[in-house]
Amino acid sequence: MELSGKLIFTCGNGLCSLDLNSLSIKEIIKYKGPMALQTSVSLFDDKVLIDSRGRLKKIDLITGGEQDLFAGEYPYYAATHDYLFFYRWSNENKTRKLVAKKMKAGTELVTLTIYMKPFKINDLFIERVPPVQISDDEVLFIGNDFSLNCYNMATGESVSLGIKNIQPFIYRSKTGQVxxxxxxxxxxxxxSPDDKNTTYIDDPPLFYTPVAYIPDKDIMIYTTDELSPSGLEEISFVMAFDFESGIKKKLIHGQGTFGAVWINE
Structure with missing residues (x-):
């Protein structure tokens, strides 16, 4: 499996860059204290957006410089319409909102859905992941009634796709599938959003989290855990998976990630 470009990913309490050719890792920024960085990573022009302890941050990938933005978690920036999607938590009424705003224009928030407790289906907690962009205009997200919804940034309309209890993670652009x-x-x-068809897959195995997609290679980047040889502890890995061939490649040993984005450079 030949890979190129860089993976910008959360690494412990920091943000790191992985050269996918040499597999060398460079630290971009590091935070102090436990659980400081559990986030998605999203491109924003030549920078990235993350969150740290409930605050959205804009990070310069070259200098590691940080700009504090506002309260929010798990950002995704859709450059085609200047929309920033993120979550907001309310301690007062114990709800979680998925909202969007025009990032550069600075317009007011649009609330896509409000999640009321419990945030789980069949005793499984719903993953907090950003909407998944499937076209220049459309993103998918899971609504408060656990139905899969499509939001059109051009029209401002949100519609249910008639399927429930599934959480979108990445868009496989080569096949038009999520x-x-x-x-x-x-x-x-x-x-498949177009014809609503579903195809179950069992490879990779069940327990993993997709974090990024490389469109020209049709390769998914994911993080997973495995038991150590002694069976006494779990070891985290970052892996690459080729959808077409089924080939897997270990990219990082002993380190998982909460979020990542691929950069073609």
Whole structure:
């Protein structure tokens, strides 16, 4: 499996860059204290957006410089319409909102959905992941009634796609499918937004988290855990998976990630 470009990913309490050719890792920024960085990573022009302890940050990939933005978690920036999607937590009424705003224009928030407790389906907690962009105009997200919804940034309209209890993670642009987790059947599937067809997949194995996609290679980057040889502890890995061939490649040993984005450079 030949890979190129860079993977910008969360690494412990920091943000790191992985050269996918040499597999060398460079630290960009590091935070102090436990659980400081559990986030998605999103491109924003030549920088990235992350969150640290409930605050959205803009990070310069060259200098590591940080700009504090505002309260929010798990950002995704859709450059085609200047939309920034993120979560907001309310301690007062114990709700979680998925909201969007025009980032550069600075317009007011649009609330896509409000999640009321419990945030789980069949005793499985819903992953906090950003909407998945499937076209220049559209993103998918899971609504408060656990239905898969499509939001059109051009029209401002949100519609249900008639399927429930699946969480979208990444868009497989080569086939026009979305990799989703089915909370009802506890399996991964590929969902086609155009014809609503679903295809269950069992490779890679069940327990992993997709974090990025390389479109020109049709390769998914994911993080997973395995038991150590002694069976006494779990070891985290970052892996690459070729959808077409089924080939897997270990990129990072002993380190997982909460979020990542691929950069073609």
């Amino acid at each position: 990799l989703c987790f089915d909370y009802s059947n506890i399996r991964w599937l590929l969902f």
